[in-house]
Amino acid sequence: VHAAASGLLTNATLVTLDGDAGYGLVEDGALAWRDGVIRFAGPRAGLPAELSGDAVDAGGDCITPGLVDCHTHLVFAGDRAGEFEQRLQGAGYEQIARAGGGIVSTVRHVRDASEDALLAQSLPRARALLADGATTLEIKSGYGLDFDGERKMLRVARRIGDELGIGVRTTFLGAHALPPEFAGNADGYIDAVVDWLPRLHAEGLVDAVDAFCERIGFDLAQTRRVFETARALGLPVKLHADQLSDGQGAALVAEFGGLSADHVEHTSVDGVAAMAAAGTVAVLLPGAFHVLRETQLPPLAEFRARNVPMAVATDCNPGTSPLLSLRQAMQLACTHFRLTPEEALRGATVNGARALGLDDRGALRAGMRADFVRWRVRQPAELCYWLGGRLGEAVYAGGRRIVQARPDSV
Ligand SMILES: O=C(O)CC[C@@H]1NC(=O)NC1=O
Numbered sequence: 001v002h003a004a005a006s007g008l009l010t011n012a013t014l015v016t017l018d019g020d021a022g023y024g025l026v027e028d029g030a031l032a033w034r035d036g037v038i039r040f041a042g043p044r045a046g047l048p049a050e051l052s053g054d055a056v057d058a059g060g061d062c063i064t065p066g067l068v069d070c071h072t073h074l075v076f077a078g079d080r081a082g083e084f085e086q087r088l089q090g091a092g093y094e095q096i097a098r099a100g101g102g103i104v105s106t107v108r109h110v111r112d113a114s115e116d117a118l119l120a121q122s123l124p125r126a127r128a129l130l131a132d133g134a135t136t137l138e139i140k141s142g143y144g145l146d147f148d149g150e151r152k153m154l155r156v157a158r159r160i161g162d163e164l165g166i167g168v169r170t171t172f173l174g175a176h177a178l179p180p181e182f183a184g185n186a187d188g189y190i191d192a193v194v195d196w197l198p199r200l201h202a203e204g205l206v207d208a209v210d211a212f213c214e215r216i217g218f219d220l221a222q223t224r225r226v227f228e229t230a231r232a233l234g235l236p237v238k239l240h241a242d243q244l245s246d247g248q249g250a251a252l253v254a255e256f257g258g259l260s261a262d263h264v265e266h267t268s269v270d271g272v273a274a275m276a277a278a279g280t281v282a283v284l285l286p287g288a289f290h291v292l293r294e295t296q297l298p299p300l301a302e303f304r305a306r307n308v309p310m311a312v313a314t315d316c317n318p319g320t321s322p323l324l325s326l327r328q329a330m331q332l333a334c335t336h337f338r339l340t341p342e343e344a345l346r347g348a349t350v351n352g353a354r355a356l357g358l359d360d361r362g363a364l365r366a367g368m369r370a371d372f373v374r375w376r377v378r379q380p381a382e383l384c385y386w387l388g389g390r391l392g393e394a395v396y397a398g399g400r401r402i403v404q405a406r407p408d409s410v
């Protein structure tokens, strides 16, 4: 991690995302930061004298805000590559689940792993996301499904932020799936979940609360109980909503003034209207859509018509979205959901931050955190154009370089 939290880049193509639409492009721009905060982002000619000094010449490279991955399950143990292979050999989801596969198999691995082992297995995934431009990560629990396991996951999420010097926002997702010991007793399990939440919050481990509201997850009444407990604690909510069917999840999270409704492939026009009225962000997760070979598109025209902000995230998880690049998620959002490259980049910066309730990042503007990425591209559309590859030249979080592509790069 580079020592200085202050610096100056010039000869840069700034992609500021400043303003409500468009890239906010500044050719021949300068970016100056002091003690981890952006002090100037604009044309080099406008750089205040007191901020000039030794500058790094960006060679015309594009500089964007650091990417914000607002939906990940990246803390887990083991993997589900075997199931992926079984499915391609013809096994069905139900057959795999009956054989003990699926979320439950990840739960077993997480419960068996020590906190240090869980950290060691999760750090490489976080580093992969950073290497492709992410500087803020949301990380959910949801594979412990008992108090100790959920606590262990949230502690590991906090440690990842400390270890990598990046912003991490934790989300309690105890209501992710029914653990074996509560089989057939979802209401009894929710009793346990709403008991754990205040205790985990008291340890400073919870920034937001989520649930999987779906036929194969929890119903509206059970989700509402979790949300009421969160509200009583002053915690914001978000929801895995309407992923596989219209379960009215988006309307429920909007009723609670929630930060975001996520997946939203099956959200109805009424659900979109409720989101628009509540200022709830639509989090698009094209990785899961792609891996599951879904066909139902989210209601994109309605989101645009009602100015519902659209975020884009990886949903990095071992089952439906083992995706280790937010920039790749942007590419998938353009290919599958027909987002424009500008919408996809805005979705992975400004709107990703909004989905986490953060207003101190996501754009290159004086006063914002000095989270930014220098990309080896000449125009921002390339970030969604190239599949794979390593386009990030250098990644800065809090004004400190945390990733660099080449030893001599700055
Ligand atoms: O399969 C897994 O491990 C997680 C699946 C993931 N969780 C959720 O609520 N929706 C999903 O697609």
Ligand SMILES: [Fe+3]
Residues within 6 Å of the ligand: 071, 073, 240, 315, 317
């Ligand atoms: Fe998810």
